[in-house]
Amino acid sequence: MEPISTITGKAVVLPVENIDTDQIIPARFLKVTDKSGLAAGLFEAWRYLPDGTPNPDFPLNRPEAAGATILISGRNFGCGSSREHAPWALQDYGFRAVLAPSFADIFRSNALKIGLLPVTIEQAIYDELVAMYANDPQMALTIDLAAQTVTLPDGRQVGFPIDAFSKYCLLHGVDQLGFLLNQADAIAAYEASHPQPVKTTG
Amino acid sequence: MSKPRTLFEKVWDAHLVRPETPETPAVLYIDLHLIHEVTSPQAFTELRQRGLRVRRPDKTLGTMDHSTPTTPRNHLGIIPVIDPMAISQLEQLRKNCAEFGIPLFELGDENQGIVHVIGPEQGLTQPGMTIVCGDSHTSTHGAFGALAFGIGTSEVGHVLATQCLLQRKPKTCAVRIDGRLGPGVTAKDIILALIAKYGVGGGTGYVFEYMGEAIRSLSMEERMTICNMSIEGGARAGMVAPDDTTFEYIAGRPFAPKGADFEAAVARWRTLPTDEGAVFDHELTLSASELKPMITYGTNPGMGIPIDAPVPRPEDMPDARSRAALDKALAYMGLEPGKPLLGHPVDVVFIGSCTNSRLSDLRQAAQFFRGRKVAPGVRVMVVPGSQQVKRAAEAEGLDRIFKEAGAEWREAGCSACLGMNDDKVPPGKYAVSTSNRNFEGRQGPGARTMLASPLTAAATAVTGVVTDPRTLMN
């Protein structure tokens, strides 16, 4: 995983609450056995009209949104299924961070694992960003992971919370599996001292 | 005296390889890892790339359920798969399980089924265990007093390689459901009402523990229906304290402990319920006696109403954001605010999914099909949750009741729950579905889903319009 320090980029606002992972990537795109090409299915039902042409009204399809790397969306982003294909698709499309007033637990956990930064902002800041974007669809933000701040288009800085361990892993490009593998002795000790409730191999 | 603990805390504490610190999350040991074809292939790729093995294949089990067709077997007794991508995904799982020594209930196997149906039915799901799967409805297994939750594919890789997960300790929430359900009102209605009351994000960050008179009186299958939809309320896991109902359900199942081991296990399981005086971080309440059959009108599971209530009107919403959400949902659903759903025509009825595809669900549904016909123009899919459920239903003659009424009796799998296999709801069409998600396009592009209980779905199937099941009961 690539280390993340700061992310500066153009933002696009998708002002919808409770966006579920079936919207982010519908199930029919989950038949792949790798992670590539998932951007094609990102927000598929909203991005395209029934005849298959791009929906000009969908925020991601507007010309100003080209090259956006930060997605701003309503609260409870990523609810629904546990599919990691959702953050994979967002990342494959080019997003590096998602800002929302809140995230569903599994989506947040999945996003952190792959280096798509979930940034929780206050509802009032979100409302302001929606208004700013209406005036300036080219608006850019800077997210500083080390300082845990977002610099808004008007220069104000707001803080955001992140778990210390996830932050460390993202800043250093360390993946969490490596950390777990280093616990092998402790895991073996646990196994030796706890009976096994079930054995699937019969 | 040690500090009183909740059911969740006892299970959590017993699985700590390393407790959490401010710097690092807890290392949590996993007793059972269920895998399926959709969320596991990339995890096995990762393992191969790093030259890792599966640490505990004997704590892992695979099944095929999501992308599998549920079309009837052909003359050779084989369920034909025609979608080339589904074929490759199923092949991949077969190869991965064979290479890493993981037992697999593959398509056609007598034990195959939806992952959350087979764990309990095999006796693999037991009180006090930690259970994970790359699937958010893993919360189902919490009905047994297990700590069970969905994980992403990266985490599937973590568990395959180390049998552990890195987790921050979630907060606890008591969900107290008092009173008794009236006739025609089911466990599905409890959970739909709870989510309608507290919203789809209400449980974020919490593990629910369902308690109270209503929960105690429910069967295991009904408790599973409730725990299943914890995730629709935002809670990653939902639990019910084990009791005699739990132990009776487990006894005699293939993977359950036997004889003296079973007695010893029950003695251990009896120590799991939340101690007197244990403190929860939060509490939610619902009265079961006041509930009516529930149905959803919108595009998330929190948009639910009692079946005889009108569809909410945007002008009655408390703020602009909920007004906008309701406008968007009603536009997608093609529904008029202020009008009742009762009597609304439907095109498809789906009875199945890990929420409501067990034997008791099928029995409930069958009572309305018996001696009746599916309404003209309505497609009815009845999809058992597992091959075992299918055989048990057939042994009772339920399949004949469904077929004689004009419903389709299909093979086990996720089916029309997620629009990934061939079972879909056509664009713009209305479905009453016993599954758990009514998201836009969930059951197929443009599909309009109304979630309800098996009773409501069956009543609707035979009338062709949204129907209060209580009006068909004598």
Ligand code: SF4
């Ligand atoms: S039945 Fe539906 S919700 Fe359940 S595991 Fe299958 S796809 Fe997921």
